[in-house]
Amino acid sequence: MVDVILGLQWGDEGKGKIVDYFASQYDIVARFQGGPNAGHTLYVGPSKQKIVLHQIPSGVFHQGAINLIGNGVVLDPVTLSKECATVSGFGVDLRKNLFISERTHLILPTHRALDKAAELQKGEAKIGSTLKGIGPAYMDKTGRNGLRVGDLLHKSFTTSYIKLRLKHQKLLDTYHFNEDITAWEEEFFEAIELLRGLNIVNGEYFINEQMARGKKVLAEGAQGSMLDIDFGTFPFVTSSSTTSAGVCSGLGVAPQRIREVIGVSKAYCTRVGSGPFPTELHDETGEELRRIGSEFGATTGRPRRCGWMDLVALRYACMINGVTQVVMTKADVLDAFPTLQVCTAYKIDNAATDKVPFQMTRVPVEPVYQSIRGWNTDSTACTTADSLPEEMRSYIGFINEQLGTPVKYVSNGPGREQIVHL
Ligand SMILES: Nc1nc2c(ncn2[C@@H]2O[C@H](COP(=O)(O)OP(=O)(O)OP(=O)(O)O)[C@@H](O)[C@H]2O)c(=O)[nH]1
Ligand SMILES: O=P(O)(O)OC[C@H]1O[C@@H](n2cnc3c(O)ncnc32)[C@H](O)[C@@H]1O
Ligand SMILES: N[C@@H](CC(=O)O)C(=O)O
Numbered sequence: 457m458v459d460v461i462l463g464l465q466w467g468d469e470g471k472g473k474i475v476d477y478f479a480s481q482y483d484i485v486a487r488f489q490g491g492p493n494a495g496h497t498l499y500v501g502p503s504k505q506k507i508v509l510h511q512i513p514s515g516v517f518h519q520g521a522i523n524l525i526g527n528g529v530v531l532d533p534v535t536l537s538k539e540c541a542t543v544s545g546f547g548v549d550l551r552k553n554l555f556i557s558e559r560t561h562l563i564l565p566t567h568r569a570l571d572k573a574a575e576l577q578k579g580e581a582k583i584g585s586t587l588k589g590i591g592p593a594y595m596d597k598t599g600r601n602g603l604r605v606g607d608l609l610h611k612s613f614t615t616s617y618i619k620l621r622l623k624h625q626k627l628l629d630t631y632h633f634n635e636d637i638t639a640w641e642e643e644f645f646e647a648i649e650l651l652r653g654l655n656i657v658n659g660e661y662f663i664n665e666q667m668a669r670g671k672k673v674l675a676e677g678a679q680g681s682m683l684d685i686d687f688g689t690f691p692f693v694t695s696s697s698t699t700s701a702g703v704c705s706g707l708g709v710a711p712q713r714i715r716e717v718i719g720v721s722k723a724y725c726t727r728v729g730s731g732p733f734p735t736e737l738h739d740e741t742g743e744e745l746r747r748i749g750s751e752f753g754a755t756t757g758r759p760r761r762c763g764w765m766d767l768v769a770l771r772y773a774c775m776i777n778g779v780t781q782v783v784m785t786k787a788d789v790l791d792a793f794p795t796l797q798v799c800t801a802y803k804i805d806n807a808a809t810d811k812v813p814f815q816m817t818r819v820p821v822e823p824v825y826q827s828i829r830g831w832n833t834d835s836t837a838c839t840t841a842d843s844l845p846e847e848m849r850s851y852i853g854f855i856n857e858q859l860g861t862p863v864k865y866v867s868n869g870p871g872r873e874q875i876v877h878l
């Protein structure tokens with residue numbers, strides 16, 4: 457049995473915290489897509505130290521939980537070795553509880569260079585990539601050129617690496633991109649030594665055999681549904697399948713194994729990088745959301761764009777993922793706002809629609825808002841549904857009704873314990 461936690465917006469919904477909260481109920485936590493572009497923020501240990509995980513699943517601080525990096529992920533060995541050092545510092549024995557699929561594709565130093573070169577060439581039309589080499593690594597996967605973790609165990613790895621690097625170098629020359637990657641390569645070759653010493657497994661047999669023994673799996677998504685390569689706001693998307701469909705191809709589990717699809721949504725909306733964002737606020741309210749919600753990229757530190765809740769996009773995300781329950785995060789960030797706006801429809805060419813259009817860049821998309829009274833009180837100490845401010849309960853009730861999918865939890869602070877079961 458597999459339950460899934462994934463993002464319903466443009467990422468950074470707080471999936472890391474929610475996975476960490478639920479992880480104790482599972483035997484295995486498995487990442488199924490994305491790579492070091494992700495930043496999953498957790499607060500761990502008695503001192504509640506802030507940790508940002510990029511590739512290691514967010515169940516890693518739970519004793520006994522096995523963490524699997526699935527074949528759908530693209531893995532940067534350098535980032536991984538830094539994360540391993542941080543996590544091991546907490547006494548976690550990664551040789552016991554971290555497993556990596558041999559089919560996981562590797563991000564090479566030249567993938568990072570190619571990412572930079574492509575963004576530079578796009579100029580104003582840039583995607584706003586995190587520049588971690590994600591797009592180029594997935595291109596090599598679908599182009600059938602990539603190198604995989606399992607390749608590290610073969611003598612021919614260095615020869616294959618040099619061959620692929622040469623190919624990349626030719627491409628970089630066409631971009632007239634010149635960057636000395638010697639230092640990146642040194643780090644890369646050091647890091648793959650560490651990677652070779654970790655548990656490299658056949659991920660699909662591993663996870664299916666564990667399930668056959670009755671073990672419960674929590675699949676952890678990165679980014680969000682509106683950044684999905686197929687269903688997101690293309691071309692301003694990431695390069696992986698961020699939706700529940702990605703769980704099957706990114707871990708090797710059959711669709712009928714999936715039980716709950718837990719969709720995580722902020723109580724408002726953010727986006728980092730370029731691309732359409734109908735409810736974006738370019739005013740003081742947007743700045744307030746950013747300041748109160750500390751909306752800065754966990755990976756790049758870039759300011760996140762902020763706006764009101766978009767129910768058109770959220771309904772769409774619930775539909776394509778088959779969401780069975782919603783977790784609403786960062787409700788406390790709205791504590792200070794006397795009135796809230798919720799987008800219930802889009803106006804395109806003067807006609808209202810409740811559907812996400814094919815593209816949102818060429819024709820202006822105007823949000824149609826419904827005003828809702830805010831609660832204007834501190835909600836961060838609430839621990840039960842009854843103790844939540846009445847207006848917050850009405851806000852959630854309205855969203856429930858509009859989505860047709862139940863909001864089952866509300867998160868009212870970044871701490872592990874700051875979550876209320878409704
Ligand atoms: N105030 C507040 N902060 C929260 C809450 N839940 C999570 N956070 C914080 O909100 C931020 C969420 O961003 P990320 O950690 O990047 O989210 P993510 O969904 O794991 O990230 P990606 O996979 O990179 O999309 C983090 O700083 C969390 O600590 C909440 O309920 N209230
Ligand atoms: O996947 P890359 O090329 O790094 O970026 C494409 C696009 O997606 C945004 N993005 C990537 N990872 C995340 C993430 O973990 N949270 C939020 N947004 C993300 C990036 O900003 C670009 O807009
Ligand atoms: N994953 C990132 C994206 C970024 O840092 O730009 C975030 O947490 O916002």
Ligand SMILES: [Mg+2]
Pocket residue numbers: 467468494495496497754755
């Ligand atoms: Mg993040």
